[in-house]
Amino acid sequence: MRALAEAAVDAAMGAGASYADARAVVLRRQYVVTKNGQVDDLSDAESEGIGVRVLVDGAWGFAGAGRLDEAAARDAALRATSFAKAAPGRHETTLAELEPQSGNYRTPVERDPFDVSLSEKVDLCLRAEEGMRGPGVIVTTAMVRAQGEHKVLVSSAGTAVEQELVECGGGIDAYASADGISQIRSYPSQHSGVSGQGGWEFVEALGLEREAPRVGEQVVALLKADECPAGITTVVLSPEQTVMQVHESVGHPTELDRVYGTEAAYAGTSFLSPGDLGSLRYGSPKMNITADATTPRGLGTFAFDDEGVPAQREAIVEEGVLRGFLTSRETAARIGAGAGGSMRADGWSRMPLVRMTNLHLEPGEGSFDELVAGVDDGVYLETNKSWSIDDKRLNFQFGTQIAWEIKSGKLGRMLRDATYTGVTPVFWGKLDAVAGPDEWRLFGLTNCGKGQPGQEAHVSHGAAPSRFRDVQVGVAS
Amino acid sequence: MTRALDLAEQALAAAKGDEAEVLVHAERSGVARFAGSVVHQPTLIDNAVVRLRVVRDGKLGWAATNRADGLADLARRAGEAADQARPDPDFAGLAGPDEYPDAPTYDEETAALGPVEQAQLAATAFDAAGDFDLYGYFTSGVTEIALASSTGLTAEQSLTDADVLCLAASEGASGWAEQTHWRVGGVDPAATAREASEKAARTRGAVELEPGRYPAVLEPYAVAELLRWFSYDSLGAQGFLEERSYFCGRIGERVFDEKVSIADDPLDEANLPKRFDFEGTPKQRVELVEAGVARDVVWDRGSARKAGDGRVSTGHAGPDAWRFYGPLPAALSLAGGEAASTEELVGLVGDGIYVTRLHYLSIVHPRDGVLTGMTRDGTFRIRDGRVAEPLVNLRFTVPMGEVLGDVPGLTRDPMLVNLNELYDERFPYGALVPALATASFHITGTGSGPGP
Numbered sequence: 001m002r003a004l005a006e007a008a009v010d011a012a013m014g015a016g017a018s019y020a021d022a023r024a025v026v027l028r029r030q031y032v033v034t035k036n037g038q039v040d041d042l043s044d045a046e047s048e049g050i051g052v053r054v055l056v057d058g059a060w061g062f063a064g065a066g067r068l069d070e071a072a073a074r075d076a077a078l079r080a081t082s083f084a085k086a087a088p089g090r091h092e093t094t095l096a097e098l099e100p101q102s103g104n105y106r107t108p109v110e111r112d113p114f115d116v117s118l119s120e121k122v123d124l125c126l127r128a129e130e131g132m133r134g135p136g137v138i139v140t141t142a143m144v145r146a147q148g149e150h151k152v153l154v155s156s157a158g159t160a161v162e163q164e165l166v167e168c169g170g171g172i173d174a175y176a177s178a179d180g181i182s183q184i185r186s187y188p189s190q191h192s193g194v195s196g197q198g199g200w201e202f203v204e205a206l207g208l209e210r211e212a213p214r215v216g217e218q219v220v221a222l223l224k225a226d227e228c229p230a231g232i233t234t235v236v237l238s239p240e241q242t243v244m245q246v247h248e249s250v251g252h253p254t255e256l257d258r259v260y261g262t263e264a265a266y267a268g269t270s271f272l273s274p275g276d277l278g279s280l281r282y283g284s285p286k287m288n289i290t291a292d293a294t295t296p297r298g299l300g301t302f303a304f305d306d307e308g309v310p311a312q313r314e315a316i317v318e319e320g321v322l323r324g325f326l327t328s329r330e331t332a333a334r335i336g337a338g339a340g341g342s343m344r345a346d347g348w349s350r351m352p353l354v355r356m357t358n359l360h361l362e363p364g365e366g367s368f369d370e371l372v373a374g375v376d377d378g379v380y381l382e383t384n385k386s387w388s389i390d391d392k393r394l395n396f397q398f399g400t401q402i403a404w405e406i407k408s409g410k411l412g413r414m415l416r417d418a419t420y421t422g423v424t425p426v427f428w429g430k431l432d433a434v435a436g437p438d439e440w441r442l443f444g445l446t447n448c449g450k451g452q453p454g455q456e457a458h459v460s461h462g463a464a465p466s467r468f469r470d471v472q473v474g475v476a477s
Numbered sequence: 478m479t480r481a482l483d484l485a486e487q488a489l490a491a492a493k494g495d496e497a498e499v500l501v502h503a504e505r506s507g508v509a510r511f512a513g514s515v516v517h518q519p520t521l522i523d524n525a526v527v528r529l530r531v532v533r534d535g536k537l538g539w540a541a542t543n544r545a546d547g548l549a550d551l552a553r554r555a556g557e558a559a560d561q562a563r564p565d566p567d568f569a570g571l572a573g574p575d576e577y578p579d580a581p582t583y584d585e586e587t588a589a590l591g592p593v594e595q596a597q598l599a600a601t602a603f604d605a606a607g608d609f610d611l612y613g614y615f616t617s618g619v620t621e622i623a624l625a626s627s628t629g630l631t632a633e634q635s636l637t638d639a640d641v642l643c644l645a646a647s648e649g650a651s652g653w654a655e656q657t658h659w660r661v662g663g664v665d666p667a668a669t670a671r672e673a674s675e676k677a678a679r680t681r682g683a684v685e686l687e688p689g690r691y692p693a694v695l696e697p698y699a700v701a702e703l704l705r706w707f708s709y710d711s712l713g714a715q716g717f718l719e720e721r722s723y724f725c726g727r728i729g730e731r732v733f734d735e736k737v738s739i740a741d742d743p744l745d746e747a748n749l750p751k752r753f754d755f756e757g758t759p760k761q762r763v764e765l766v767e768a769g770v771a772r773d774v775v776w777d778r779g780s781a782r783k784a785g786d787g788r789v790s791t792g793h794a795g796p797d798a799w800r801f802y803g804p805l806p807a808a809l810s811l812a813g814g815e816a817a818s819t820e821e822l823v824g825l826v827g828d829g830i831y832v833t834r835l836h837y838l839s840i841v842h843p844r845d846g847v848l849t850g851m852t853r854d855g856t857f858r859i860r861d862g863r864v865a866e867p868l869v870n871l872r873f874t875v876p877m878g879e880v881l882g883d884v885p886g887l888t889r890d891p892m893l894v895n896l897n898e899l900y901d902e903r904f905p906y907g908a909l910v911p912a913l914a915t916a917s918f919h920i921t922g923t924g925s926g927p928g929p
Binding site for chain 2: 046063182267388390454456
């Protein structure tokens with residue numbers, strides 16, 4: 001793979017590129033999905049190829065070829081160079097300095113998820129599903145997945161790094177329906193479960209079977225629950241919902257390529273500007289956000305990003321003040337701060353973009369019970385169900401699968417169909433407590449979309465339960 | 478024979494099982510993505526994915542590869558997957574040979590476009606954008622889909638498509654336009670950029686709007702997005718069988734205004750035509766809503782069997798990436814009305830809002846057909862039957878039964894709106910929809926203003 005990547009870089013430089021890098025990638029993905037006691041999907045997919053990125057007179061070009069042979073590597077390099085030469089516009093590209101990097105990295109794995117038989121995976125899913133079944137449950141599903149990505153990056157600046165990233169995960173869902181009401185309950189997350197880097201031990205630790213009876217009971221109970229009343233009140237968010245809030249209203253707006261407008265036509269830009277660094281009040285002093293590409297079991301964990309920049313841990317928000325952006329070498333050079341380190345590509349066929357790695361809300365202190373005890377009148381919201389945010393990442397609306405009323409510091413009746421809405425810096429300004437390290441959980445999501453052509457990034461977020469005052473729940477009357 | 482069918486037959490020959498089916502999904506494409514009138518994310522893709530489904534003792538296993546020299550390994554992995562599955566009593570069997578309808582799907586001129594031409598077409602948009610910076614892309618590509626199975630099925634289709642998406646923007650102003658067609662001759666990047674720029678020029682000085690229910694005129698771009706998100710749970714068989722669809726218990730009942738008729742029409746030349754679906758079932762027009770009455774949802778072979786009432790597939794098995802959703806309409810068509818223009822719809826509304834485009838939709842309550850999202854890149858107040866001052870982006874939270882329940886009018890001529898976001902393997906699809914006036918569009922908040 002390294003020889004092919006070197007051949008591609010040589011071909012690009014020979015064709016007139018001032019910079020070139022090539023990623024040779026072998027990707028394997030395995031899915032087991034069961035539904036209503038039957039195998040719904042049992043698939044094992046592999047994809048290999050090379051993606052070549054070039055700079056010609058300041059213009060980028062990128063081409064991907066779905067083969068790993070020298071002819072394909074050189075052809076991709078020449079096509080990328082040709083595209084860059086033809087690219088219209090006023091091109092000026094400067095890359096932040098990077099010493100040539102070399103090294104190897106492999107995800108620490110106790111039990112390789114591809115060594116676990118499909119039959120064992122099917123059995124786990126079927127058992128978890130069985131645990132959810134009961135009167136009123138009309139659909140049950142269980143899913144486990146595994147992914148292995150072996151990639152080699154070579155650049156014309158002397159970088160040559162090789163990495164093998166292994167991840168796996170799983171999740172369960174139950175649906176119930178009666179009298180025109182339909183409800184869903186999921187564990188650990190609605191969004192294709194939760195994944196993490198590591199071996200099969202990660203899936204075993206999820207406890208899908210353990211949680212299944214609760215998921216089945218709750219989805220049926222939701223059918224008879226009252227609708228969550230609208231109003232301005234205190235909300236306590238579960239860790240899983242908190243990480244969605246972090247993802248959408250902190251992660252995406254701090255991607256510096258969005259700040260510079262490169263996603264304007266599709267996913268949108270950001271309410272932030274480069275000049276906000278170090279001064280913008282993002283939230284309350286309780287808000288501390290860290291980007292950490294070294295988090296154990298994080299889906300955004302690596303030794304080098306897809307530009308060869310070594311993994312970093314850096315503050316994005318400290319005590320409510322914006323302290324950092326997620327950057328590439330190009331955007332870091334534009335702002336004159338940072339060194340990149342957040343460039344990631346979805347396989348060999350896509351150009352790297354600025355993506356989240358592992359972005360966490362740092363824990364505060366105390367327990368979930370203490371958070372709730374501090375609420376006289378409010379709601380506790382758990383497990384994301386719907387999500388939407390505007391093109392500058394300001395106005396958002398989230399819905400959760402389940403909620404509980406909080407009265408006089410204690411959880412009360414179950415509520416269904418809860419939503420809440422706000423404006424990003426106003427909402428984070430109302431953060432008055434984050435629970436402590438014992439309540440902090442890591443969630444790995446595999447469906448973060450960005451780019452045209454579209455790319456799905458695998459990212460992780462950690463958070464503890466969080467409490468926000470004066471939030472609009474439901475639709476204002 | 479396409480390279481896709483050639484690969485499919487090779488893979489089928491390597492397969493070992495009681496039955497086997499090979500799907501090849503190949504792509505050769507270029508995307509000249511631009512921001513600030515600079516191409517910044519140019520992507521060329523050349524790939525062919527071979528997906529093998531094997532049946533052994535009533536058990537199914539799938540495997541996929543893009544290694545043309547890896548077909549023997551593909552057969553082994555699919556076989557192992559099948560061996561470790563469990564018998565599937567709901568398996569509908571593999572499709573057999575069939576007759577496929579004629580539909581224009583391929584254009585030589587579009588297929589011949591290379592990176593230089595794709596970049597030049599993007600440049601023609603830049604030149605037409607006037608004082609505005611342009612954000613978006615020009616893309617064209619060839620998608621080959623081929624199927625071969627042990628039941629004698631052999632099918633191949635080559636699809637071309639070309640799309641230009643333009644956001645014209647400067648500080649405090651933004652406008653949107655797009656064109657898509659299966660022939661590059663059917664899109665005009667310069668005209669698209671001009672439409673976006675003219676819209677953007679009218680968005681400066683946007684003001685806020687008090688939340689509430691407003692009559693609204695929705696441009697085709699907005700209508701297509703609403704229908705797309707409504708379709709995920711409500712217009713496909715999976716959501717219907719699992720009781721998440723708005724149509725559950727409502728088939729045969731009046732659900733929308735009688736001016737609303739929705740079909741899935743993959744054979745319409747004005748859409749992005751296809752001849753068969755991903756299981757090899759012939760494509761056909763399916764009536765989903767006729768004059769406001771819910772008629773059906775779309776089906777694939779598995780869901781039709783699960784329904785158990787003699788149903789057959791309507792030809793709506795989707796690409797592998799859509800498996801989570803089950804069968805979905807991929808050629809939505811909303812019938813036009815009598816209005817000659819959007820201006821005429823604005824006149825019908827009198828006092829309300831005008832919406833060009835929507836952003837980041839989500840399904841809030843599937844069974845009730847409630848969607849949320851934001852407007853963007855051309856939101857205006859309507860006063861006295863005319864488009865008036867620009868508005869900031871608005872959050873909407875709308876039951877689709879309400880949006881489509883009272884429709885004062887629709888424009889006569891639908892336009893094709895691209896719905897393919899270019900994730901996974903390329904699969905061009907869109908919705909053919911007119912502009913629509915609704916008596917009620919629920920605005921529940923305000924957000925950012927126009928601009929990049």
